[in-house]
Amino acid sequence: MPRVTIYSVAQACGVSSSTVSRAFTRPDLVKDSVRQRILAAAAELGYRPNKSARAIATGRTAMVGLVVPDITNPFMPPLVRAVQRAAGDHDWSVLLVDAEEQSAAEAELISRLHGQVDGLILASPRARSIDLQNAAEDLPCVLMNRVIRGLPSVVCDNGAALAAIGDQLVRDGHRRVALLGGPASSWAAQQRARTVRAWAARAEVVLDELKPYDASFDGGREAGAALLATGTTAAFAFDDVMACGVLAELASRGVAVPGDYSVVGCDDVLLARMVTPSLTTVTAPFGELGRAAVELLRESVAEPEGRPSRVTLPGVPVTRASTGPVAARTP
Amino acid sequence: MPRVTIYSVAQACGVSSSTVSRAFTRPDLVKDSVRQRILAAAAELGYRPNKSARAIATGRTAMVGLVVPDITNPFMPPLVRAVQRAAGDHDWSVLLVDAEEQSAAEAELISRLHGQVDGLILASPRARSIDLQNAAEDLPCVLMNRVIRGLPSVVCDNGAALAAIGDQLVRDGHRRVALLGGPASSWAAQQRARTVRAWAARAEVVLDELKPYDASFDGGREAGAALLATGTTAAFAFDDVMACGVLAELASRGVAVPGDYSVVGCDDVLLARMVTPSLTTVTAPFGELGRAAVELLRESVAEPEGRPSRVTLPGVPVTRASTGPVAARTP
DNA sequence: CTGAAAGCGCTAACAA
DNA sequence: TTGTTAGCGCTTTCAG
Numbered sequence: 001m002p003r004v005t006i007y008s009v010a011q012a013c014g015v016s017s018s019t020v021s022r023a024f025t026r027p028d029l030v031k032d033s034v035r036q037r038i039l040a041a042a043a044e045l046g047y048r049p050n051k052s053a054r055a056i057a058t059g060r061t062a063m064v065g066l067v068v069p070d071i072t073n074p075f076m077p078p079l080v081r082a083v084q085r086a087a088g089d090h091d092w093s094v095l096l097v098d099a100e101e102q103s104a105a106e107a108e109l110i111s112r113l114h115g116q117v118d119g120l121i122l123a124s125p126r127a128r129s130i131d132l133q134n135a136a137e138d139l140p141c142v143l144m145n146r147v148i149r150g151l152p153s154v155v156c157d158n159g160a161a162l163a164a165i166g167d168q169l170v171r172d173g174h175r176r177v178a179l180l181g182g183p184a185s186s187w188a189a190q191q192r193a194r195t196v197r198a199w200a201a202r203a204e205v206v207l208d209e210l211k212p213y214d215a216s217f218d219g220g221r222e223a224g225a226a227l228l229a230t231g232t233t234a235a236f237a238f239d240d241v242m243a244c245g246v247l248a249e250l251a252s253r254g255v256a257v258p259g260d261y262s263v264v265g266c267d268d269v270l271l272a273r274m275v276t277p278s279l280t281t282v283t284a285p286f287g288e289l290g291r292a293a294v295e296l297l298r299e300s301v302a303e304p305e306g307r308p309s310r311v312t313l314p315g316v317p318v319t320r321a322s323t324g325p326v327a328a329r330t331p
Numbered sequence: 332m333p334r335v336t337i338y339s340v341a342q343a344c345g346v347s348s349s350t351v352s353r354a355f356t357r358p359d360l361v362k363d364s365v366r367q368r369i370l371a372a373a374a375e376l377g378y379r380p381n382k383s384a385r386a387i388a389t390g391r392t393a394m395v396g397l398v399v400p401d402i403t404n405p406f407m408p409p410l411v412r413a414v415q416r417a418a419g420d421h422d423w424s425v426l427l428v429d430a431e432e433q434s435a436a437e438a439e440l441i442s443r444l445h446g447q448v449d450g451l452i453l454a455s456p457r458a459r460s461i462d463l464q465n466a467a468e469d470l471p472c473v474l475m476n477r478v479i480r481g482l483p484s485v486v487c488d489n490g491a492a493l494a495a496i497g498d499q500l501v502r503d504g505h506r507r508v509a510l511l512g513g514p515a516s517s518w519a520a521q522q523r524a525r526t527v528r529a530w531a532a533r534a535e536v537v538l539d540e541l542k543p544y545d546a547s548f549d550g551g552r553e554a555g556a557a558l559l560a561t562g563t564t565a566a567f568a569f570d571d572v573m574a575c576g577v578l579a580e581l582a583s584r585g586v587a588v589p590g591d592y593s594v595v596g597c598d599d600v601l602l603a604r605m606v607t608p609s610l611t612t613v614t615a616p617f618g619e620l621g622r623a624a625v626e627l628l629r630e631s632v633a634e635p636e637g638r639p640s641r642v643t644l645p646g647v648p649v650t651r652a653s654t655g656p657v658a659a660r661t662p
Numbered sequence: 663c664t665g666a667a668a669g670c671g672c673t674a675a676c677a678a
Numbered sequence: 679t680t681g682t683t684a685g686c687g688c689t690t691t692c693a694g
Binding site: 663664668670671672676677678 | 679681683684686687688
Binding site for chain 1: 379380381382383384386387392394397402403405407408409411412415416424425427428429431445548572575576578579582583601602604605606607609
């Protein structure tokens, strides 16, 4: 069974291969009647344009590389979905690369993608800025959840949402809250810490910044244990996963949430709804983040030398069951 | 800056382009000294083989399509990672396609991949068997967690593990347990139901099969509510996600787990450790599942007409905090 | 609006 | 062991 190509279709229609090609890529250049005939014959024969051939002829692969530091982090799947959907809207396929938490390996993985994809979306990359900048020399790149000089990026600004949740805490009587920072090297962690600090200053709340914990469930457990010694009545965790660890630790120590202690997460991953109590957190606009990233990447592909854009999307506060009024001190 | 191709490298070395090509693809056919020279020049010039060109010349894209029904299901990320790692070991890239829970769309998505990938791994596909069989006509396919006549597949057998957990339940005094089946159309759900039934018969335990619930957190909540009316003291949930829903519902109704009721999940996704109490469940051997799938796919690509193999890997029981002895009836 | 022809970068006989 | 020569399937000038 010989493969069906533009030539088979052309022959079947009595036109030249170029006309068939045009019928698919520049339909406006082909007379209506002819185009119809071609499309019909193509469908009939089961013709599928060969992507590789097209790629080699045009220099475009119609693929975008999506590099994630850790696909098992619940933040990623919704993001992957969003990116993929947005990419699909432009007939781009997504080549997924999971760095398996090896930040040092990211650069290497990225360089492997060269020539295979038209551009890269780097979701919360952990590699060194310099390596990322180098990677971007070769290939259009868009960052998500990180900002690096000279590169386009889309980030989520949780400042207002965290402040709103903080204000509610204050109304609930909390006067002293803890901040559980994420890894010091994480851009998002720095960002969130900064906005929480700013809020605390404004709200005249005492903020206890605990040492950075790992952005993981176990990191959260550690943090949860440490929390108890602080005299705080509420905590902002770096993200939902860490917050879950805090919840688990508090539960194991018989501390009631939100009765005795309030916990705030961030990102609103699926998990946030699944734990008991469900987490008060900040919903990341996954869909829009993905769309924006793809949009920026298209710009960057179209105009590699253009000035890098930055898109900032606000997170949305959601109050659930992990926060509440400070318990009346019953001695 | 002209792109660097085998020709640039050839010229730089004073050899022909084919020799350069060989130096990369069939190094054994090139004299050592020459190969060294070529590799050095290539590195110097920053040569990267163009995948599309190679694909069009060889008919192989070195890509595998990984189709998942729902990337946000926590079962998938570890599987994606495993497949990707195994694929990478053979220098295959992974094109990820998330069907976004639209089982009807799967077939369409699959057919889009035709020509773009050398083969397909379909993880827990929900499309109709006939559509999947048709897809496989065009393209080597391997199924995961589903068995369809004529297609190679790798599945996880949780029978022994579930039985072991069940036996422990019996030792803990449980005499009547519930089975929360997943969606009736799910192969895995049928499979699990079957093995639990078999165990119950053997163990002489009364099994209450509740109507199929959605394999989701909310499905689990519903199930949890229904459970209370059954007179059972323990339940096998279809998977961990559903089990989490059950936990949440029981918690909200003041039912202590495992004090008043025991809950068993399945798969051991990250989530299983994060909930309180942590879930007794069956660990799926993700790494091996991924490796096996890639291995079968390679066979299938090499020998499209070969008899389809089947690999079955056993799940491993893990006892955590969601199961325990039946509470003494205190009237 | 359509066809002829020249590549895109690489591989794979076939010769040498 | 190496070079020559055709392609792979598609796009894209350039003529017509």
